[in-house]
Amino acid sequence: MTELELHDVTIQGPRLTLRPLREADWPLLLRWNSDPEVLYYTEGDEVSAYSLEEIQAIYRQVSQSAFCFIIELGGRPIGEGWLQRMNLERILRAYPDQDCRRIDLLIGEKDCWGRGLGTEAIRLLTAFAFEREGADVVWACDVADYNLASRRAFQKAGYAVVNEIEQPPGSKAHICCDLALRREAYMGRKITIELPRK
Numbered sequence: 574m575t576e577l578e579l580h581d582v583t584i585q586g587p588r589l590t591l592r593p594l595r596e597a598d599w600p601l602l603l604r605w606n607s608d609p610e611v612l613y614y615t616e617g618d619e620v621s622a623y624s625l626e627e628i629q630a631i632y633r634q635v636s637q638s639a640f641c642f643i644i645e646l647g648g649r650p651i652g653e654g655w656l657q658r659m660n661l662e663r664i665l666r667a668y669p670d671q672d673c674r675r676i677d678l679l680i681g682e683k684d685c686w687g688r689g690l691g692t693e694a695i696r697l698l699t700a701f702a703f704e705r706e707g708a709d710v711v712w713a714c715d716v717a718d719y720n721l722a723s724r725r726a727f728q729k730a731g732y733a734v735v736n737e738i739e740q741p742p743g744s745k746a747h748i749c750c751d752l753a754l755r756r757e758a759y760m761g762r763k764i765t766i767e768l769p770r771k
């Protein structure tokens with residue numbers, strides 16, 4: 574069985590702390606990933622819940638190529654997010670010589686939606702990607718047309734829509750988009766964030 578790949582990076586922002594995902598976090602991940610309203614936004618198809626085994630398999634697999642974090646607000650876990658090596662062929666083919674990473678996140682505590690916290694988490698993961706990991710381009714992939722909060726949060730963090738991909742008839746979304754931020758553009762609008770030393 575693949576184990577959760579652990580790391581020791583903690584990222585401190587103005588309001589949020591991103592700390593490493595741990596084996597003890599399964600109850601949180603299961604609860605957030607069992608909420609139909611959250612899943613409506615995170616899943617392309619109609620997924621109404623995941624089992625513990627499915628959740629463990631997903632996060633353990635992703636952690637092999639990602640830094641996975643729990644997002645905390647004043648010590649309260651409110652969501653998760655990761656910075657992962659690009660795994661989509663269409664992007665790897667188009668940017669063969671670039672170090673491409675992707676950010677995925679969910680704020681599972683819904684009373685925390687719409688308070689700028691998603692944007693802050695994206696900014697922190699973005700700073701980590703460029704300033705500590707040396708990424709060339711960071712992506713948000715397959716953002717559905719009905720997920721306006723996600724698209725807007727990435728745009729507020731400096732990302733721009735690069736690809737618009739029409740979805741097959743009958744899909745929940747008509748169009749999904751990829752947003753990206755390049756290193757040069759990031760450096761031009763850099764924010765100051767305390768990052769742990771390597």
Ligand SMILES: CC(C)(COP(=O)(O)OP(=O)(O)OC[C@H]1O[C@@H](n2cnc3c(N)ncnc32)[C@H](O)[C@@H]1OP(=O)(O)O)[C@@H](O)C(=O)NCCC(=O)NCCS
Binds near residue numbers: 685691722723
């Ligand atoms: C997507 C998500 C991470 C965004 O985090 P958040 O903390 O809610 O977002 P923020 O408050 O930082 O920013 C959201 C922006 O979208 C805007 N927004 C939200 N709903 C909107 C809507 N229906 N129409 C237009 N704009 C909308 C907000 O007004 C805000 O923009 P503003 O600051 O210019 O007013 C969070 O809502 C979430 O986890 N959702 C469920 C899981 C998910 O969708 N994950 C991403 C999958 S791609």
